[in-house]
Amino acid sequence: MAEQAFADRAADADAPEPDFDWKRIAYLVQVSRAMDKLEEERLVPERKVLYQFSARGHDMAQVMLGSRLTHRRDATCGYYRSRPLLLSLGVPIEDALASGMGREGGYSDGRDIGVVFNYPNSGGAPALPMSGGVGAQYTPTAGWAQAIRYHRNVLGDRAYEGAIAVVLGGDASCATGGFWASLTIATTQKLPMLFYVEDNQYGISVPCTYQTPGADISKNLASFTGLAIFAGDGTEPAEAARLIDRAVAHVRAEGGPALLHLRVPRLQGHSFQDTQAYKPEEVVREEWLRDPLPKLKAHLLGLGVDEAEWDRIEAEAQSAVEEARAAAEARGVSRPENVLDHVFYEGEMQQLGGQWTKGYRAPPSHEEPKPEGQRINMVTAIRRTLDQELAINPRVLLFGEDIGPKGGVHAVTLGLQEKYGEGRVFDTSLNEEGIIGRAVGMALAGLMPVPEIQFRKYAEPATEQINDCGTMRWRTANRFAAPMVLRIPGGFFKCGDPWHSQTNEVQFVHNPGWLVAVPSNAEDAVGLLRAGLRGNDPVIFFEHRAMLDDSWARRPWPGDAYVLPFGRAKKTRSGDDITLVTWGAMVPRCEEAAKDVSADVIDLRTLVPWDREAVLESVRRTRRCLIVHEDLRTGGFGAEIAAVVADEAFLDLDAPVARVTMPDIPSPHNPVLLNWAVPSVERIRAKIDELVGF
Ligand SMILES: Cc1ncc(C[n+]2csc(CCOP(=O)(O)OP(=O)(O)O)c2C)c(N)n1
Known part of the structure; x- marks a missing residue:
């Protein structure tokens, strides 16, 4: 398939060049270059920027790809080298520079490392909050892709027709669990997801031969069922244009995933501190020969832009960056006391993520139980609450291992798929990072996901996603949040063992941003679960295995509108x-x-x-x-x-x-x-x- 893609490339050489706004691309690449230069020559030496990652070499293809994210329901998630893409989505230069300097406002009010971005973008495709963890961007993007389908098919929202989710990653990120988890999700579920791998052949100093055999991910994925592959040179404007255009069009039209694999040089060290001493000199020389900027210039001149205009574009970019620098430096640092804000929802609505931003209003509720009927066990109580919220709130969806036809290994979801269909209650691939990361992306797209982890210990492969989800509201200074209810059974039952029986609830307490419920009985389980499902923060809902059918834990149904606020002991x-x-x-x-x-x-x-x-x-x-x-x-x-x-x-x-x-x-x-x-x-x-x- 990789060969196929290369063969296609040759055939495509005669095809008409897709339409790109080359002058805008040139301007944004020049802006990106001017920002890199400014940081390297002034802001880092002056210690105003503490972390700096140059995008030189990656910039042109990123800007081109960003210009194709034109659908209002598209979303993208990148990594620390993704600033050019963000510029093409419309991030103000001043915000981008100020964030690098940790100044007030911007992406995070000085909280998040300046090189990872988030951009709610009310006017177009948002950039989902990036993570400092390599590979952590993949599964939330798969979640957004699955949410596109949910909005279209389950909620009947035609506005999602043709939307796509685009993830960016370096070649080394192809070795991460997140990459493989999302690849499995996107291909098995046939999701509209584009994987863009920016292949510079290095992960800091480690050559790509360590990340994928033969150092060619598209070749290795050639037989991956359901994945279309578009591979080539990301430094040649015409070739990159064709590949980007075709890859995006493929995902939009087919609704299934594709890999866009472009070779680009990393013209600077991994970060400012990195001298690249590990790279042979001829490699560095060869990389500079592949700099896309002179090729872009030649391309524009070939299209009739003259030297004077090229110079004007460059000068315009430089003065825009200089002006933005002055404005960014004039910004203060936010007040240290404010750093305590926004761990949880405090009444000020986030811009993106969660059903509340989509107009959800919780139905009336009561905080005192109104017991009715016979005592029921905790399993029945949880199931009935889920059933009820599924019935009244179309944004609620359940997923996890074996929760579909089997009804869960603890029988909590028994019958729910039958009642609500596979669109809303479904089994997943066996990958906990995939389950939680996908839930994050779905929550960001305005749904109320209820992922299940089969046993407490098996939440551990999802640790990174759990942590990133919890910190999201805080690190984006309340721009994004991903509320969900994460159901986790655990604790001892008839017997113990190191995998199925631990509680370790304290680990969740150490993940800022998560509410943690540990109900002991059916009544409290109903009230807390309903509070979570109607709430605006992520919730860990711990279901104790020994209590699920325990006779002491049985209680009468506390009422269809019983909500128990968190933080109230009994x-x-x-x-x-x-x-x-x-x-x-x-x-x-x-x-x-x-x-x-x-x-x-x-x-x-x-x-x-x-x-x-x-x-x-x-x-x-x-x-x-x-x-x-x-x-x-x-x-x-x-x-x-x-x-x-x-x-x-x-x-x-x-x-x-x-x-x-x-x-x-x-x-x-x-x-x-x-x-x-x-x-x-x-x-x-x-x-x-x-x-x-x-
Ligand atoms: C999970 C995780 N492990 C290690 C790191 C440290 N780290 C940061 S970037 C990087 C290399 C990534 O290279 P690649 O994905 O190829 O992207 P590139 O920097 O080349 O664009 C490493 C090891 C990290 N941030 N996250």
Whole structure:
């Protein structure tokens, strides 16, 4: 297929040249060059720019590609070398320079590394928030591509007809998990996604032979079913024009993915600090011979532009950059206290991402349960809530491994695909980075994705996407957000093991931007899940395996409009001698252990935010605090609670703040070993007695 593409290229040489606005391309390439030069010669030496990545060599093809993203529902996601593309989408030069300098305003108000971009672009294709992680751009772009199809086919929005998602990556990024995850998604789902690989044959200093055998990704992907390949030279204007034009047209017309693989030279070091000492001199010389700028000039002269006009374009670009520099330098630095803003939605709407930006208004709700009917188990309660929100909100969609016809390995989604169809409830490829990254792209496109991770431990391949999703609102200074509800079953069940039974909820607490729900029973599960599905922030919804069908956790249905706000603990027993703080599967054990003691038992229900006031109020009265959790002891969330109690209620305490937890070991398989390790009623009771008798 790669050969095929090259053969096509030869045949294409006689085809009429596609229509590009060459003067605009020349102007933007000159702008990009002037910005690179300005940074290298002035702003970096003056320490006004701390990270600098030259786009020289990559610039022309990027600008050309950007000029083809003309559909209002297109989106793109690039990486740190993608500034020329952003310029062609309309990013103001001043913003681009000011962001590099970390000044106020711009992409991130000085929060995000200046070389990665985000651009909501109310007038055209947005640039989705880029990540500093190589390869992290791929799966969110696949999510946008799948959202295009969802908008068109499920929501019936014809405005998405012909839209595409375009991802940019270097040759080394082709070795990342994100690349392969998204390639699988885009080809198996036949999504309108264009992969643009800018192949400069190096990943910092590592030659491309380490990234893909034979250093030719399009050749290696030649037999990948469902992928059209367009490969060639990204420095020859006419050839690049044909390939870009055909690749974009193919994805728009076919609605299926394509790889655009262009060879470009990296004319500077990887970043300003990089001297390229590892590159043989002749390679550097040969690269400069392939500089697209003189070729672009020759191309324009061939089209009738004269030298004077070329010089005028160059001068115009330089003065625009100089003017933008002065304006950017005149900007201040945002106030340090403001850096605390926008971790979560605070009432000021983001520009792009999430159903709220698309006009969604949550239906009326009540915060007190209105119990009706027999008690139901947690599985039924979660399923019924999902069912109900699927029914009333067409933007809600569910996906994950085995959640379709099988109904999930925990049976939570049983029957939902049958009821709502494969468009809204569907199985995915086995790739957690793909599941969460795709959810990010879908959320950015205004949907409310509800991805399922099959077991807690298997969220780990998605760690990067989870972290990037959580930080998105903050690092884009509230320009973008990707609200979703990420359902994750975990914890022990009949037995344990290191993969299916861990809780490790504290890891999510360390990802800023995520709300974390840890319900212990059916009623709370309904209220918190509904709050998440109607909310405007990403939510980790932890479903404890042992509680899904536990009889203690069964509760009557709390009402079709019951919403439980996050951060409200519940006192499940009241007393005066000790406070037990717990959550999830440990709540019934604490209740049992405290049954003939005068104790407050506090079920936190959510860890982000957690109800400090409820805990402190109780501890100040009972003067004793015991924290019980299933997660490991060292660095568990109990350590945080203990520290806060010690900080804020020290003088009220009559006994040390104590914890009963799992020891710092993986979960053991044999039930005898497991039951010894997980906090038991007896262990909790013994600790209560010790503290009360202190
Ligand atoms: C996940 C991850 N690993 C490592 C890095 C450090 N790093 C930054 S750029 C880079 C090389 C990427 O090269 P390539 O994708 O070919 O793009 P190019 O810089 O050549 O345009 C590396 C290793 C990173 N940012 N992210």
